[in-house]
Amino acid sequence: MDPSKYHLSDFLEDDSFRKWALEVPSAEYDQWQKHFAASPGMQKNMLEARQLIRDLKDAQAIPADKELEEKIWRSVQPRKARISILTVFKVAASVTILAGLFGYYWYTKSPFGPNVSLLAVEIVQSNDSQQTRTVALEDGTQVQLSPGSSIHYGETFNRSDRRVVLEGEAFFDVARNPEKPFLVIANGLVTRVLGTSFTVSSNEREVSVSVKTGRVEVISQENYERLKDADKRQSATMVLKPNQMAVFSKKEASLTRALVAEPLIVNPSARPATLSFDNTPATEVFDRLADAYNIEIIYDPDTFSQCRLTVSLEDDQLFEKLDVICRTFNAEYRLSDAKILIEGKGCKF
Template sequence: MAKDYSTYDVEDFLEDESFKSWVLTKAGNGHWEKIVAGHPHQHQVISDAAKLILDLKKAEQTPEDAETARLIWNNIRKDIQAPARVVPFMPKVFRIAASIAVILGCWFGYRILRTDGISGKIVSQSEATQTVEKNTSEKVKQIHLADGSVISLQPNSTLRYPKDFNEETRTVYLEGEAFFDIAKNPEKPFVVFANEVVTKVLGTSFNIKAFEQDKDITVAVKTGRVSVLSKNEFDQSRDQQNQTLSGLILTPNQKAVYLKNEEQLKKTLVEQPSLITTSTAKSYDFNFENKPVNEVFDILSKAYGVEIIYDEDIFRSCSLTVGLEDEELFEKLKIICKTINASYQVIDTKVLISGKGCKF
């Protein structure tokens, strides 16, 4: 049922459940953004309503009480019959997209860990059901799971996983950093809970960096396809019945960065994009001889799965003779740009080439 927002007053907006949720969670599928844009004369009313909701949220806010939370938990642990000697170490669960998905979360209860400093001492008495791998060495530790997945655990990182995966998911818990190479099993998603991130995939490889002390969390994709949602986006899409998931979709050589302070999810390129390897990938020849630069860009774009934007007309007259077998992508771009008197910029996940062309 279409509502006529042009006649809404502040109360009407306050009463609207979807409006309230939009203001509180700041996210959605663009529904309210469209309404706001479409009703310029209502901006004052909408902003008044939103302000009251946000003020109310602030007024209702109580400081996080990590000490009490820890106290209660310790008592619970003592009193339950089979004591779960596990510190609750994961924050609010994030939502996932789809066949292959990653979810980033924000930091609810995150401080419990940070402030009480007991995260390092997590001891599981349920050794019978759980394996805890803690890498205290200086070197990367390889862990082979029963399903064929291989996890490379970085120093100062801990991975916990059940001795036997349950029937529905393969769930592991990470603190710190690790690279995951996950064996494909569409029936049983692989789920990683890391501090403020939940990553879910069916079979792919990616790196998660989620140290408690870091300001951000990154999920970098090596192979496969992953989508990333912020907590807010997830909540919003869950509240509504028709979920067109927004959020980011990551392809190889892209990464999602979740900034804890800004509670924002950004997409960018990994620092060192690697050549995309798939079963069908042909090997690319980076020894160019008098090659039109447009074709060079095309080859790079395909080899690294990175979109390169340039003006074809301007660069039509440029050609290259250079061998670039060993350089990584950004080094290659640097050399090319130098040769054709251009420059490149990375914007989001795209490379933008600008220059004046090669007509003299």
């Protein structure tokens, strides 16, 4: 294509131009110098594209995300009304050099690390529909993208690592690979797994991770980057099991653990009949529930030593079961750090 007909996005997609912008020696370097000197009509777009590439190259030195965005927009659109930076990514559909360049900033500020080349293409998978969209990744992982959500990953995905950036919400069914942990980076939180299924949901205020199967590790992005020592990083990592979730508050930089809204039976040996009780002692009732849902239930055996239960709870949700049990046992339950605490006066005859 004739460079005199280039738009801004064309310059950004041209490998030889990017090298010229970064003053990297190449066979075409002198030719771009001549274009710049001899074509005043091209200079504006060339200068804007060069400034954008250099700004993103120097992104690590900029202290805040907002400052980076403002600087880019001042250089790229000095006289135009400000629009969402996501609009820029639509220049060349879902896979663009612009997305790759902006992705470089996120990579260098996240666990993608500084080894990702500025010139690496970033792949963007988006869901602009009103239904869930399933995306199949190269490693066999299935991602169910919620409406309005997107994932970003490098073209080298599954070669050296498995890392994605999530905007919005998605359910991940990760193909197991102990040699290459799967990382999801979402708004300040890093989720690390080997092979499992879980949901990540992020917005401007917080990020939540809910586990369906397997084991999931979560850590703030700041700690992931700051703590290079494996033991120190491990101490700052929260491990989640099925039916557990973590909530990361970006404002307070806090990470808390809780139970998911509707826990599911995860023990394959826990048949529905196991949750049908016939004059069953309280200790057995609590133990059956704990085993079926893989949730720790804490109670005082002495307090509930005289309590027995006769009822079928096969079709009820966990918290509905607990409501019935607690009314029968003259007790109440509360949740703390993904555990269920049973407190009350117990049964007296």
